[in-house]
Amino acid sequence: MEQLLKRADVPKEHQWKLEDLFADQKAWDASFAELKNLLKRAADYQGKLNNAASIKECFELEDEISYHAERLYVYAHMHHDEDTANPTYQALTAKAKKLNVEAGEALSFITPEILSLSEAELDKLIEDPALKEFKFTLTEMKREKAHVLSKTEEALLAQVGNLSSAPQTIFGMLNNADMKFPKIKNEDGKDVELTHGNYIQFLESPNREVRERAFKAVYETYGKQKNTIAATLNANVNKNMFYSRVRKYPSVLEMALYGDNIPKEVYTNLIDTIHESLPLLHRYMELRKKLLGVDELHMYDLFAPLVEEYKWDITYEEAKQMTKEGLTPLGDDYLSSLQEGYDNGWIDVYENENKRTGAYSWGAYGTHPYVLLNHKDNLNSMFTLAHEMGHALHSYYSDNALKYRDAQYTIFLAEVASTTNEALLMDYLLKNAKDPKQKMYLLTYYADQFRTTVFRQTMFAEFEKIVHERVESGESLTPQDLSDIYYELNVKYHGKGMQVDKEIGMEWARIPHFYNSFYVYKYATGFSAATSFSKQILEEGQPAVDRYLGFLKSGGSDYSINILKKAGVDMSSPEPIREAMSVFEDVINQMEQLTK
Known part of the structure; x- marks a missing residue:
């Protein structure tokens, strides 16, 4: 090394x-x-x-x-x-x-x-x-x-603030510090300790027995702590109910959406529209089963590689060039701003000793944005570059168009610009893939993004909604109730082509996002809005590009839902999600063609 x-x-x-x-x-x-x-x-x-x-x-x-x-x-x-x-x-x-x-x-x-x-x-x-x-x-x-209380009451609530973070803190301690997983045998028959960090790597193993061992070991471990974790999750739901009632909101869900002024329909539409699109996910599960060559598809097969690892080295210089070519549909103004970022010290490229891991886009008003990368010469790093430059150019356009106060955009909007870049880059790569193996590699990558970012996050969002509604109506939820709700959702989402293993009923116990209630839906709406934008840009050309650049220049000068609507994406209707699903259907069609 x-x-x-x-x-x-x-x-x-x-x-x-x-x-x-x-x-x-x-x-x-x-x-x-x-x-x-x-x-x-x-x-x-x-x-x-x-x-x-x-x-x-x-x-x-x-x-x-x-x-x-x-x-x-x-x-x-x-x-x-x-x-x-x-x-x-x-x-x-x-x-x-x-x-x-x-x-x-x-x-x-x-x-x-x-x-x-x-x-x-x-x-x-x-x-x-x-x-x-x-x-x-x-x-x-x-x-x-309407939701602000008297001075005395607000002072009291401020003092309760420390208590309110207890469920999340306790879950974090249990999950990150106290939870110990057993050792399991890896591909070479060596005993390796299972950790949060290597669990997904085990699920990506080409060896099915390794995947099954990791899957069962993780959920058996959570199963042993189910009473404690159910208590922390219930405490979190009760805390949410306390705040929603004290602040006079009709429900916890409406309280959570109120900050960004998101209508409740955005949330319920997402779930309903994904329900009508579940046959597509079921089709993808059948295709997965066929590609893996197994009689039964299990939950631990969801991350298994569908194509032999396609070796594709992409240097940083090549990644910059391909990203730029992929973003050509956004027009000359966008491309010259992108080039400005490449050329003028916006990006910190490679890993060095003690550098922070991961990637982000950040900066301060009045100076160009910055991007931190830890670039490796692979496909994932190229998509990371496209993603972070999407964030950076969103800030760049907003900052240049607006005064400081109006330039800051919400989290609800943040993922749209970054994911639109990824969608356009993916379209370009698929259209230019010469080798069927390379094309299949890209299609698999894209299909799994739909599965994990749209379907899985919507399933999480539906779980949160069911759990809160039950507790708000006066029920109390045992660990078994939580597992039953979660298991049934998995059966519904994955369809008949999937053998839904009983262990998956415990997965609710390991999702930290459930302590940041009603947040995960933003991943699914952001991805859908971005897919809808990229589809409009590719099909309509200039009018759609103009609307999209208008969106980038709007910062936080209006409510998020209005900013998107003006740009041609109405998240209070099912249309953007349906448009995203039509792209997913096209991906599945292409995969099925290649496997004939």
């Missing part, structure tokens, strides 16, 4: 240029001192937020404080991520974090003070021309007013 480079030895052309944020430490220190002074000014507005002039000045100060705080934190944290063992940037990150907390505290009076005004006063402020650029902020505050 190649020796990892130390950070100091990484060639400049493979590093991001953080000096575009701050020229040096001295510039960072000066900005830090300036922010300290700005924070002192915040108190001047306390008790005065009852007229347009004071509110405008206060909002402007809030934006200036947030702008500086973000830049200081991002710079320190990204330097820390380059080399997590570097004590200078460990200290700088801690310093920036502390200042961010101070900033939050200094500005915390703004929302409650404005919300203490009457409805009529708020309406007057919303329509005041002097506050035109803050109209959306004030409208949002008014929308939240």
